[in-house]
Amino acid sequence: MSLAARHLEENGISTVIMGCAKDIVELCGVPRFLFSDFPLGNSAGRPFDVESQRLTLELALRVLESAPAARTTVQSPLRWSEDARWKCDYLDLTTLSPDKIAERRKEFDEVKSIARAKREAS
Amino acid sequence: MTTTVPGTKAAFAADYDAPIPYMQRTRDYYQVLGFRPYRWAHFADVPFTPLRVPLARARVTLITTAAPFQPGVGDQGPGAAYNAAAKFYQVYSTSTETVPDLKISHVGYDRLHTTAADLNTYLPLGQLQAAAAAGRIGALGPRLHGAPTNRSHRVTMETDVPELVRRCREDGADAAVLVPS
Helix, strand or coil, rough: CHHHHHHHCCCCCCEEEEEEEEEHHHHCCEEEEECCCCCCCCCCCCCCCCHHHHHHHHHHHHHHHHHCCEEEEEEEECCCCCCCCCHHHHCCCCCHHHHHHHHHHHHHHHHHHHHHHHHHCC | CCCCCCCCCCCEECCCCCCCCHHHHHHHHHHHHCCCCCCCCCCCCCCCCCCCHHHHCCCCEECCCCCCCCCCCCCCCCCCCCCHHCCCCCCEEEECCCCCCEEECCCCCCCCCCCCCCCCCCHHHHHHHHHHCCCCCCCECEEEEEECCCCHHHHHHHHHHHHHHHHHHHHCCEEEEEECC
16 A cells, blocks of 8 residues: 555655554655554544544545655554553464464465465456 | 653553554564565655645545455455455456445454454545535545555556556546555
8 A cells, every 4th residue: 555655646646544554654655644553454443433433534634635745644643442452462472372373374374375376366 | 551750740651552563573473483574665765746736626536455345255244364365456446426345354454353344444435425525625536446455566566556546547536545454
């Protein structure tokens, strides 16, 4: 998505990204970014919370119209929950036993071969 | 959780209460699993095009990484396990006048803390329609566009991204809202 934003911008179309993976988007380098500190999958607001979705888009639109320069990131003031311990869980290695690691490796190989077959067929 | 700052009434947030370092976590995770580290796109220069018309007159296009539901390739619904068979490899476009059946089972969203049960958390189509109706934006583009989540930077940059630009131009877009899921 960051690559698309950059290319659109080079072609005269202004962009704003709404996303949750701050480090990845900022490393790539994009013109405008509305960051929500939410679990991946909630770039446009909280589930079944229309007001949070409205505010999230409104913030993105404000970033779109008023960013002064490239690499403008604005962080949404919304919090996913009062307790931030959910952030510790993503790909948490401390909970993985050797058996679990072997299982995940096998799953990943399977997923890759499914994706490869699908890509080659399309 | 907070920590009191010595000598003041202020409190620091917990160390873990910061944006998740996804790249480090992903690198560490795949290293333990025995896979080569992924190299994320990284540029020193960033292009910038100021909005050429006021937002209230701008035509805004929506771009998503969500995938059209595909019958016969397994569970793609809320909370579905990662489903590589539901991936797509070509840019697609669909009307913004109705709500399309788009899913995110083909990407690595946070399945522990969210379920993708509400389309509006990854596709702000309803909110963009409302913004157009309210005059906050000039118009919503007639189509939204789907960007493949290809792991090949070459295919993304040489094939998918130029195609997205071509379609946005065809739609007369002044601006685009891009929403990775």
